[in-house]
Amino acid sequence: MQKRRNFIKNTTLLGAIAAIGSPIKSFGILHQNLEDETIIGHGDYKYKVDKGWAKLSVSYNPLLNCHEMVQDSQGRLIMIGDHTNNNILIFDKSGKLLDSWGHAFPGGHGLSIGKDQGEDFLLITDCGWFQNKTGGYEKQAGQVVKTDLEGRLQFALGHPKTIGIYREDEPFMPTETAVAPNGDIYVADGYGSDYIIQYDSKGQYIRHFGGHNNENKEHNLSNAHGVAIDLRNPAKPTLICTSRNENCFKIFTLDGKFIERIDLPGMHVCRPVLHNQNIYAGVCWSKDEEGKTNWGDSGFVTILDQNNKVISNPGGQAPKYTGGKLQATTNLKNPVFAHGHDVCIDEDDSIYVCQWNARHTAPVKLTRV
Secondary structure, X not given: OHHHHHHHHHHHHHHXXXXXXXXXXXXXXXXOOOOOOOEEEEOOEEEEEEOOOOEEEOOOOOOOOEEEEEEOOOOOEEEEEOOOOOOEEEEOOOOEEEEEEOOOOOOEEEEEEXXXXXXXXXXXXXXXXXXXXXXXXXXXXXXXXXXXXXXXXXXXXXXXXXXXXXXXXXXXXXXXXXXXXXXXXXXXXXXOOOEEEEXXXXXXXXXXXXXXXXXXXXXXXXXXXXXXXXXXXXXXXXXXXXXXXXXXXXXXXXXXXXXXXXXXXOEEEOOOEEEOOEEEEEEEEEEOOOOOEEOXXXXXXXXXXXXXXXXXXXOEOOOOEEOOEEOOOOEOOOOOOOOEEEEEEOOOOOEEEEEOOOOOOOOEEEEEO
């Protein structure tokens, strides 16, 4: 209760300071650029930037990386990060922190939401990479668990070696999951062996595909960072898989047969997020003007239309097609984002951008204008 009272006290103080327009650097509050009028994006998809959307006390809710975010049936925004003081942070749409929990995921990376008998559940992915006390990174085997919205464990998926589908020399460091309409779970082993592993709703293994050594090279994945179910054509659902090192998405049937690829030159994209008829994604890195990957602060957001054509790059250069092919895209010279890692889109078409390696900053809200 004392913690809750202190939080209320701090957020009240925050409101008082915001009323006089002062920048907030003290009192342990993470809230900045309150009156940012920056507009980014292209065509019909332009957005006002709000870097001070999340109202957090860094004393009580420290951040390392803000990895992913989903919206639940109550309209709450649920974020996963890799700080074990609070792996899960739950916000309302105004940025007010409603709840926090989770201490067991030092590599907290992927977050998906589904329904089981009418109730929301979460799939939490710990990729196995974690930051130690000295600031360096270590790795261990990853894990995927199913919980309710309060963090109560429902089941955990076993390591692929335990069911005989991985060799001893194949690492398992999953990055993402997706839930099909029938409840099947797809796990993307994006930092491990690059397979997509399909389970039923109870966690029983069905099949796996992708990896590195297929006869048809298009079936291969390289940094299978994300996976999503595409229901834009309800009669023909498909699976969109990220192959980040190849700067593309690859489309598969739900039973793992390759269909086509969407090339995104210069974009190291993270997971695809479907909203209405569009695909949205965070871009973690992009190429510089000389065509070389800029491993610094070169991220942005990309938006594709129903025909899988890029129509806007908030925080990046305008998309350009020549002869029907997308040209390599870079971020702005004065970047809005460091490394776009995930996006969540609400019913107002606002985008919440989670970032990796962004100096411990909270998600950024983009309000459509």
